[in-house]
Amino acid sequence: MEHASAPLSTAFGNGVLHCFAFGPHEEDNILCLQSGDLQPEVLVRVQSACYTAEIFRSTDCDCHEQLEESSRLIFRHGGVLVYMLCDGRGAGLLTKLRGLSLGATDGLDTYDAYARLGVAPDPRDYSRVIEVLTFLKVQSVRLLTNNPRKVAGLIDGGIPTVREPLEISPTDTSIAYLRTKRDKFGHLLDGLESRRGNDNE
């Protein structure tokens, strides 16, 4: 694993961007944006790439909003934003688009579309995340997530972790995707229905 880092000024504040290269390709990299000196218990967001929302600003999921909100929180309180450069929950953008295409033609949600394609519903592996957090001397984590699988991934890797909820108000276009996350992926989105339509409050 190779490592480089440099100061980075962002819209949210000034931090340090680390790049950890695990192979020759861009998607082998894990990025970490660090804000402040790390406390014994560190606020962390582990975001896996969602090019459709983060680059093309798709409104069909909440990924862009989750990234912005966690950046705000991490620069406010100090912490690390870990970014995994692989779209489609680790399955890649090609698979993700094939799944979204099945959604458009056959009405499948992202869980059933992956099943139809013969892909595990959430093939993400957090071993590299464990490696970079260990490199940064993170001892325990408050993890910004609604995904119990991510919490378990860090705990299984030997980092004591508790969850910090990160709920984004749903929109008319993201509600179906968020219900799938809640009902089929086990995401903890208790406030989903009550938060609906509260965007303007």
Ligand SMILES: [Zn+2]
């Ligand atoms: Zn997304």
